Amino acid sequence: MAETVKIATRDAYGKALVELGEKNESVLVMDADLAAATKTGMFKKAFPDRFIDAGIAEGNMMGIAAGLATAGFTVFASSFAMFAAGRAFEQVRNSIGYPHLNVKIGATHAGISVGEDGASHQCCEDIALMRTIPGMTVLNPADAVEARQCVLAAAEMDGPVYMRFGRLAVPVLFDDDYHFQIGKGVYLREGTDITIIATGLLVGAALEAADMLAARGVSAAVVNMASIKPIDRDIIVDAAKKTGCIVTAEEHNIIGGLGSAVAEVVCETVPVPVIRCGVEDVFGHSGPALKLLDLYGLNAAGIAAKAELALSLKK
Secondary structure: OOOOOEEEHHHHHHHHHHHHHHHOOOEEEEEOOOHHHHOOHHHHHHOHHHEEEOOOOHHHHHHHHHHHHHOOOEEEEEEEHHHHHHHOHHHHHHHHHOOOOOEEEEEEOEOHHHHHHOOOOOEOOHHHHHHOOOOOEEEOOOOHHHHHHHHHHHHHOOOOEEEEOOOOEEEOOOOOOOOOOOOOOEEEEOOOOEEEEEOOOHHHHHHHHHHHHHHOOOOEEEEEOOEEEOOOHHHHHHHHHHHOOEEEEEEEEOOOOHHHHHHHHHHHOOOOOEEEEEEOOOOOOOOOHHHHHHHOOOOHHHHHHHHHHHHHHOO
């Protein structure tokens, strides 16, 4: 059996920026002294005249990015998720979101899988923060293939985009035939008993959970939801009608992320049980990424357990 290829989505982000830079001279990239970690260093090497290091001053970086966007540039501003969404929230909201400027925020090192950097760097609140900003598009790709397509799609649209990337190398799930669209979810597996709607790093785990459930006689559909905002309301309603219960899976606080977004749609349209698998409103710990994911139940077994709970509530 061939070994599973694993690539961090932040690596795909760096490569996609270079690809964009080759096609479009109006693309500028900014970073906050983390170019090696965020992989924007790839763009810096290829196009040094179009790269700006703002230093450890994330709020200032967002302000500069906003100014450049008013001059007609498409600006990609990058840092760790904790700093891009957390430290610079006011500037993102008021300087980028409010005037609806063409700034794309590349936030890497999101979630528990930052690992040994610990709770201060493990941002599990960024989706919640960013999806509350009016007009902000929020994307959370599952693998390197989807990450590249998210970057290219973000560059094509007008307005602010928040893109969430991870530090950990994750399995490549999709081939070159896969097509990502902003605002659309994708069925990766059909099922009749329950639907698992997953995003980011947990999409692969969701597919494994579906296999575990199949061994117990449960038919689970799996939906990949890389576009958190706008979210695909149609596919959520379709899943609720087809299977009668839903589990959401995300490497994020269960409050304010994918689970909340799905529950909002379900409550307004087709009320069915929705159980959220994610970080249970707690801070992280320092430790190896894979062990932390297991500790917080962000794995196939954790998703399957939540599915069993959802099934017990199904009428």
